[in-house]
Amino acid sequence: MSVRGRIILLFTVFNIVIVIVRPFDDVIKLGRRGPDDCKPVVVAHRGASGYVPEHTLGAYALAITMGGDYVEPDLVMTSDGHLISRHENELSHTCDVATRLEFADRYSTKNVSGRIVKGWFSEDFTLAEIKTLRAVEPLPLIRPGNARLDKAYEIPTFQEIIDLVKALEVSENRTIGIYPELKNGLYFQRLGLAMEEKVVEIFHKNGYIGKNAPVYIQSFEVSNLKKLKKMTNLRLLQLYTVSRNQPFDQAELGTGLTYLKMATAEGLANVAEYAEAVGPEKSYIIPRNFLNNLGSPTRFVKNAHAVGLQVHPWTFRAENVYLPKEFQSKGSLFGFGDLEGEIKVFLAAGIDGLFVDQPDILIRIRGQCKN
Known part of the structure; x- marks a missing residue:
């Protein structure tokens, strides 16, 4: 049996390592729970990014030890074709590159997915x-x-994140999911640095194959998800935002497809043909009014469930500046408010999981799951 595309289970007997290889679809649970066994699903957004600088091994490790079901790395490409974890391909907001004189000549202006x-x-x-x-x-x-930890961590590769997850699965005695987002897919394709094949190759090489694998691959674009559907059986998630009218790839193709059209009952049915889940910005589910209070839930969740889609909205953050007015605490805009209260309203709307910067708060609401 080929090791490629298989889980590798290691046992030690008299200091001898015995390797048993099984496909993900056939693997026995071995008495430990998976990332989808408890609801709501806790997606640690960029790791435990409310406590540790985002997209670092420290943030991912903390999220896992807090009880997060999935860690969520955003992926971009290097010039020599390696996947690294950054929220965007522009680096100066998330690392010290702007202070490095040896890289001063790399400063440039680019059109990235329609934005200068x-x-x-x-x-x-x-x-x-x-x-x-x-x-x-x-x-x-x-x-x-978090800023007190500036420069404490390097920028991790996708493979290093997988290695961390697999190592912590042993100490945590549970299966931990990986939830990567492909950033600016069409942009990187046009540079000859397509991410889609690379992500699938790395997942398959590490034993993640089939719909039972603890994986979601997400994108704000549509074409790359449809391409991935033909390349792998790993689960896919369509992201939605209110900051753009159209997915960038659809605007470039001139299809007229908008996020609002994709959010209708018919649009969600079309998404269900290639994705297993949707990740809408929170306002698609419960919009806020002009006073910054939560309004009434829309039919988004009901319509998504009607066509078999899981719903994992983003992003839940504890700081007052991000919360609806009724859940803000007194004092600093940057102090913690009542994130628990906001989350409970969204759970009542029927969501299946959510992206959260402080995963321990959602774990506290849900309660610890048994292995």
Whole structure:
């Protein structure tokens, strides 16, 4: 049996390592729970990014030890074709590249998925160069505690995140999911640095195959998800935002498909043909009024469930500046408010899981799951 595309289970007997290889679809649970066994599903957004600088091994490790079901890395590409975890390909907000004189000449202005962006870009650096940079907190005014850890971590590769997850599965005695987002898919395709094949190759090489694998691959674009559907049986998730009218790839193709059309009952039925779940911005489920209070739930969740889609909205954050008015606490905009209260309203609307920066708060609401 080929090791490629299989789980590798290791046992030690008299200090001898015995390797048993099984497909994910056939693997016995071995008495431990998986990331989808408890509801709501806890998706640790960029790791435990409310406590540790995002997209670092420290943030992912903390999220897992807090009880997060999935860790969520955003992926971009280096010039030599390696997947690294950053929220965007422009690096200056999340690492110390702007202070590195040896890279001053890499500063440039680019059109990234229809937006003019200035700075330093992942696709202009080799992995070896990326590994000399150090991660920093992108929201230091809101999260000064995180900023105390500036430069404590390097930028991880996708493979390093998988290695971390597999190692912590042993100590946690549970299966931990991985929930990557492909950032700016069409943009990287046009640079000759397509991520889709690379992500599938790495997942399959590490034994993640089939719909039972603890994986969701997500994108704000549509075409790359449909392409992935033909490449792998791993689960896919369609993201929705209110910051754009159309997915960038659809605007470039001139299809007229908008996020609002994709959010209708008919649009969700079309999404269900290639995805197993949807990740809408929160306002698709419960919009806020002009006073910044939560309004009434829409039919988004009911319509998504009607066509078999799981619903995992984003992003839940504890700081007052991000919360609806009725859940804000007195004092600083950057202090913690009543995130529990906001989450409970969304759970009552029927969601199946959610993206959260402080995964321990959602774990506290849900309660610890038994193995």
